[in-house]
Amino acid sequence: MSLSAYFVINLILALLLYLYGRSRAIAFSSSRKLFATKGYFGLHNLLVAFVPSFLFVLIYTLAEPGMIRYLVQSALPSVLDVEPESFQFIYNELLNVHAEIIPFDASNTTHTLGLAVYVGAINTVSISKMLLFGSIVLIATMYALYRTNPSFNARVHAELMIKWILMLLSMISVITTFGILLSVLFESIRFFGQVSIFDFLFGTQWSPQTAIREDQVGSSGAFGAVPVFGGTLLIALVAMAVAIPFGLFSAIFLSEYAKSSTKDILKPILEILAGIPTVVYGYFAALVIGPFIRELGDNLGWQLTSESALAVGLVMGVMIIPFVSSISSDVISAVPMSLREGSYGCGATKSETIRNVVLPAALPGIIAGVLLAVSRAIGETMIVVMAAGLAANLTFNPLEPVTTVTAQIVTLLVGDQEFDSAKTLAAFALGLVLFVVTLLLNIYALHVVRKYREQYE
Template sequence: MSVGLMILILLALTACAFHLGRKRALDLSQRGKNGTTKNDLHSLPVHYGSLGALWCALPALIVMVLWIAFEGSIVDGLVIKSLPEEIRALPEERLDLVFNNIKNLAQGNIVAGEVDLVMRRAADHYRDLRGIGNTALGMTVLVLALGGIWLAWSRVRPQLRARNHIERIVKIALIACSTIAIFTTIGIVLSVLFETIRFFGHIPATDFLFGLEWSPQTAIRDDQVGSSGSFGAIPLFAGTLLISFIAMMVAAPIGLFSAIYLAEYANPLFRSVAKPVLEILAGIPTVVYGFFAALVIAPLLRDTGTIIGLDVASESALAAGLVMGLMIIPFVSSLSDDVINAVPQSLRDGSYAMGATRSETIRQVILPAALPGIVGGFLLAISRAIGETMIVVMAAGLAANITANPLQAVTTVTVQIVTLLVGDQEFDSPKTLAAFALGLALFTITLCLNVIALYIVRKYREQYE
C-alpha cells in the first residue's frame, strides 16, 4: 500500500469519525437516559465531531511520520547485516557503492558493475523488507484510525469537555510548531557556524574579513599546479551594499509615495485597479527580471553612456540595482499601504478638527503612527535585495571589484556562494568552505539590520491610547 493511498484512506476515515462524533452528540442532546429527558451538551456538536476526527487522525499520522522518517535507516541496516562478512568489512565508500547497487537492482534501475548471486539475494531481501514494512504500516494506520473512530463513538458524552480537549491539542500543536521553527533556526546557524570554523582553520579570519582581493581558485590536489587562492571578502560586501543601495534608492521613495497616494488620495476605483497591478511585480520570476536587465536596461545604459561620453560596462551595478529596485517596489508599497490603512481613523479626524491639512496630517500624524510597519517593509525589501542572485548574475557580472562607481561591474555575496558550491571541488576545500563563511557573514549583517530597525522603531514610535 502506497503512502498516498494510506493518506486518502485516513482522510476518509477522519471524515467518518467527524460525522459519527457529531451525530452521536446530536443524538445524546435529544434524549436522556430514559429516552425522554434532554441532555445539555458541554460543547457544540461540531466540537465533538472535531475531537473524534483528531482521535482518528493524530495517532495514525504520528506513526506514519515516524515510520517514513526511520524506515530507510532500519531497512538499510537490516540488509547490510545480512550481507557476508567480507562485504561488510569493506571501506565505507566501497560499502556505500555496493549497497547503492543493491537498491538500484531492487528498484529495477541500472546497476554499475556485475550482478552476482549475493547482490540478487540482498536485493530480494531489500524488496521483501520494504514490502513487509509498507504492509505493516498500512495495517497499523488502519487499526489506529478505526480505534479512533470507536473511541469517538464510545467516549462521546454530554459531560465530555470536547472544546477544552480540542483547545489543549491545538495549543500543543502550536507549541510544537514554534519549537520546530526555533530548532530549525538553531540548526541552520550551527551547521553554517561549524563549517565556517573549518574554513577559518585554513584561512585566517582577518584575511577573510579585511582582505581586499577575492580569487578563491585553489588546487584540487596537492600534486596539482594551481593558485593558493585569495579570500578577502571586502569586494563582495562592497558590491552587495552598492547594488542594495541603488535598489533601495529606487524602491523606497516610489514604494512609499505610491502607498501614501493609494491609501490617502486615490479614489476607491483607482485603488482597486492600481494596487493589484502593482503587486503583480512581486509575482514575476527573478530570472525574467534578469533577462530584462541584461537585454534592455544594460544595453540602454551603455548606449546612453556612450552618447554623453561615459564609460559604462556591459554588466554594471547600476543596471542590476535599477531592476532590483523595480522588483522590490511591491514589498515596500504593499506593506506600507496596509500599515497606513491600519492607522485609526480617529487620529485623522482629530488632526482635521485641529485645523491641519491633509499633507500635514499625513506627515505629522499618520506616518509617525505607521513608522514600525514602514520600517518593517523597508527591512524586508533590503533583505530581499541582499539575498537576490539571478539579477546580479545576469546584469552585474562576477567581477569582485572594490568600487563606488555604479557604472562598473561588481558581484555580491549570494552570487559567490552559488559559484563556490558549483563544480567538482572537494567539499572540505577552502574554496567550498568559503561559501559557509560568506553565509554566516550575511546572516550577521541581516541580524544587525534587524537590531537597528528595532532600535529605530522603539525610539521614534508614537503610542496612542
C-alpha cells in the same frame, strides 16, 4: 503496504468512527442533555482515529531507510566479511541490485547473501510498521468508543486537539528555518576548517579558484569576502536611493492626496511591479538600462561597461518600490484621523500636517518597510547575475561592474563541482553571512513594527 494504502485505511477508519460518534450522540441526545453537540463527538473520534496513526506512519516512513541500513549493518558481518570502511560501498551495491539497476549476479556472494540480509531487513521493518500501526489504530478506536458516552465533554477535548494540531503545523515553518540554518552552518564550519574565518570576513581578495590537480596552474584561491559584500552593499545603496524617495512619496500621494478613485487605480498598478518575475527585471537591466548607461558614458566621453552597479541598483530600486510604498501607505493610513484634524485645527496646511505630524507618527512603520525592502535587495539574485558582472571589485564607484554575495553563490555552485572543495563550501559561508544579516534586519524591522503598534492601541 504502500504509504497511500496506510492513508486510505486510516481515513476510512476515521470516517467510520466519525459516523459512529455522530449517530451515537444523536441516539443518546434524546435521553439526556449533552455537553456538546453531536458534531463534536464525531469530530473528536475523527481526530483521535486519524491524527496519531497518521503522524506515526509519516515519521516511521521517513525513518525507514535509516532503520533498514542499521539492520543490514548489524546483520551483514555474520554472513559476509565486511570491512567497516567498505560497508557503504557494499550497501550501495545492494540497493542498486535490489532496485535492479545492477544486474543480479548469482555467482557473487555479496549479491546472494547480502541481498537476503537486505530483503530480510526490509521485511522486518515493514512488518513492524504494520503491527505498530495496527495497535495504534486499535488503541485509538477503543479510546474513541470508550469516550462516546453522554457524560463525556467532547467539545472541550476536540477544541483542545484542534489547538495542538494547529500548533504542530505552525511549528513546521519554524523547524524548517532552523533546519536550513543548521545545514548552512555545518557546511560553513567545514569551509572554515579550510579557510580561516578571519581571512574570509576581512580579506579583500576574492578569486575562489582552487587547483583541482596538484600540478595545475592556478592559485590556491583567495576567499576574502569583503569585495563581495561591498558589491552587495553598493547595489543595495543605489537601490534604496531609488526606492526610498519614490516609494515614500508615492505612498504619501496615495494615502494623503489621491482621491479614493485614483487610489483604487494607482495602487494595484504600483503593486504589479512587485509581481514581475525578477528574471524580467534582470534582462531589462542587462539589455536596456546597462547599454543605455554605457552610451550615455560614450556621449560624455567616459569609457563605461554595460555591466555596472548603477544599472542593477536602478532596476532593483524600481523593483522594491512597492515594498516601500505599500507598507508606508498602510502605516500612513493607520495614523489616526484625529491627529490630522488636530493639526488642521491649529491652522496647519496639508503638507505641514504631513511633515510635522503624520510622517513622524508613521516613521517607525516606514522604517520597518524600508528595512524589509533592504533585506529584499540584499537577497536579490537574478538581476545581479544578469547585469552586474562577476568581477569582485572593491569599489565605491557605482559605474564599475561589481559582484554580490548572491551572484557569487550562484557561480560557485553552478557546474560540475566537488562538494567538499573550498570553492563550493565558500558558497555556504557566504549564504550563512547573508542569512544572518537579513535575519537581523527582519527581526529589527518586526521589532520596530511591534513598538509602533503599541503606540496607538
